[in-house]
Amino acid sequence: MTDAPPVFELLPGAPHSPVLLHVPHSSREIPADVRSGIVLSDAELERELDHMTDAHTAEIAGLAAGLAGLTPWRFVNRTSRLVADPERFPDEREEMAAVGMGAVYTRTSHREVLRPAGTDPGPLVERYFRPYARAMTEAVADRLAATGRAVILDVHSYPSRPLPYELHGAGPRPPVCLGTDAFHTSPGLLAAAREAFAPCGETGLDSPFGGTYVPLDFYGTRAEVGALMVEIRRDTYMTEPGGPAGPGLSRLAGSLAALVDAVSG
Numbered sequence: 001m002t003d004a005p006p007v008f009e010l011l012p013g014a015p016h017s018p019v020l021l022h023v024p025h026s027s028r029e030i031p032a033d034v035r036s037g038i039v040l041s042d043a044e045l046e047r048e049l050d051h052m053t054d055a056h057t058a059e060i061a062g063l064a065a066g067l068a069g070l071t072p073w074r075f076v077n078r079t080s081r082l083v084a085d086p087e088r089f090p091d092e093r094e095e096m097a098a099v100g101m102g103a104v105y106t107r108t109s110h111r112e113v114l115r116p117a118g119t120d121p122g123p124l125v126e127r128y129f130r131p132y133a134r135a136m137t138e139a140v141a142d143r144l145a146a147t148g149r150a151v152i153l154d155v156h157s158y159p160s161r162p163l164p165y166e167l168h169g170a171g172p173r174p175p176v177c178l179g180t181d182a183f184h185t186s187p188g189l190l191a192a193a194r195e196a197f198a199p200c201g202e203t204g205l206d207s208p209f210g211g212t213y214v215p216l217d218f219y220g221t222r223a224e225v226g227a228l229m230v231e232i233r234r235d236t237y238m239t240e241p242g243g244p245a246g247p248g249l250s251r252l253a254g255s256l257a258a259l260v261d262a263v264s265g
Contacts, residue, residue, distance in 0.1 A: 019072035050242025063253035084128035175201030179229025196259035
């Protein structure tokens with residue numbers, strides 16, 4: 001038997017809710033055996049976690065779930081993205097591999113060494129990435145079976161100033177960035193998000209981060225799976241980097257709940 005914390009967690013919502021709030025980057029947890037493969041000192045690692053963790057996004061999703069009329073389901077990563085990033089491709093399709101940030105990162109947010117050259121990503125992909133992908137696929141399939149559709153709302157945050165690893169950091173950085181997909185983000189879903197987040201300030205599209213997360217079993221083939229990425233600029237709700245949440249958090253949770261309500265019916 002083991003008392004190890006879960007790698008990820010599916011928190012049930014209402015049986016007839018089609019909505020899945022996906023929170024992939026909120027955790028700072030790094031198991032000791034994974035930590036041993038990271039070359040940073042403890043202080044350097046804490047600073048890297050400050051920069052790369054989407055702090056408080058699990059709390060935003062949790063508050064929104066409590067406020068929504070029909071409770072959404074939540075899929076929350078309980079380990080840091082520095083262990084394995086569930087939203088990357090584990091192969092040559094991943095553009096972030098160019099800066100050492102494929103499924104298993106070898107470089108930091110400032111393009112410095114995170115793991116030694118020649119590190120084999122395979123064990124971490126098998127232990128963390130693939131089980132996560134399977135469980136997320138099953139969670140979406142379950143919503144499809146129960147309701148005939150699924151709506152994945154990806155909850156992220158991003159820094160107010162670009163970090164060196166960003167490939168598209170020169171564009172606009174609005175208070176709320178909505179990441180879209182031509183197939184899975186319908187005009188209605190996008191309009192609902194713009195209206196829901198209007199109280200939080202300007203919303204922009206696909207800058208500085210674009211796209212959505214859809215399990216590959218459904219990607220580009222199942223229009224019943226809707227998807228939208230919600231990227232919240234961190235200075236609107238917390239002290240950067242890695243500091244406490246502020247009053248903006250409750251406003252954002254209310255807006256996310258309004259979006260959940262708008263797409264649940």
